[in-house]
Amino acid sequence: MPDAQKFSGFPKGCVKFFKDLKKNNSKPWFLDNKDKHISDVLEPSKDFVVAMGEKLRKITPAINADPRVNKSLFRIHRDTRFAHDKSPYKTHLGLWFWEGAGPRMECSGFYFHLAPPTLMLGAGYYVFPKPMLQRYREAVVDKSRGQALDRAIKSVAKAGDYALGGEHYKRVPRGFDPEAKNADLLRYNGLYAGIEMKIPQELYTPDIVEFCYNHFKNMAPLHRWLHGLTK
DSSP states (O other): OOOGGGOOOOOHHHHHHHHHHHHOOSHHHHHHTHHHIIIIIIHHHHHHHHHHHHHHTTTOTTEEOOOSBTTTBOOSBOOOTTOSOOOOBOSSEEEEEEESSSOGGGSOEEEEEEETTEEEEEEEESSOOHHHHHHHHHHHHSHHHHHHHHHHHHHHHHHSSOEEEEEOOSSOOTTSOTTSTTGGGGGEEEEEEEEEEEOOGGGGSTHHHHHHHHHHHHHHHHHHHHHHTTO
């Protein structure tokens, strides 16, 4: 069973596994190294999810941290049905902590993305589900909610070198004033904050939980505003 107390950091074999997979992205290689995937990637990831979930509940009591594949753990197999790149496996580790009762990818949350040689941490929605997009746009131009969003974005920017992402459309959508306050945010089809860095040494120790928590806490104002759209 996954156990927060067991988590002692990600083994160096986790990073090596993804580096080697990038060079040998094939089913035969993966099957030959399946034991390493389990011992160096899956098992420590499950323990990390439990430990990170316990920590995140200090600021987000209802966070979902479920140490199963297709829950907090993204599956390693790629969906290649409509892709030009037929490589069968993802060469990164993705972990997701979400808040809300709906499907996990229709909720705002916190994201951990290990893609050697970098680690990326983020918070928010990568892409809004369709019902959420109109609700988001109306909130952006609402006086009270728009001001709250502005405060959340400024709070995140003040806390560190976090980039704001999600801009997608070239123009403000029809029915909205392009001169309105926050009008630029109407061109977004998702909204998230993120930071990318070289893999920190903390990854290999239990301190990676506190390391990620500090970044997630800095980005939490944006998550809280976005989660408020579901209420």
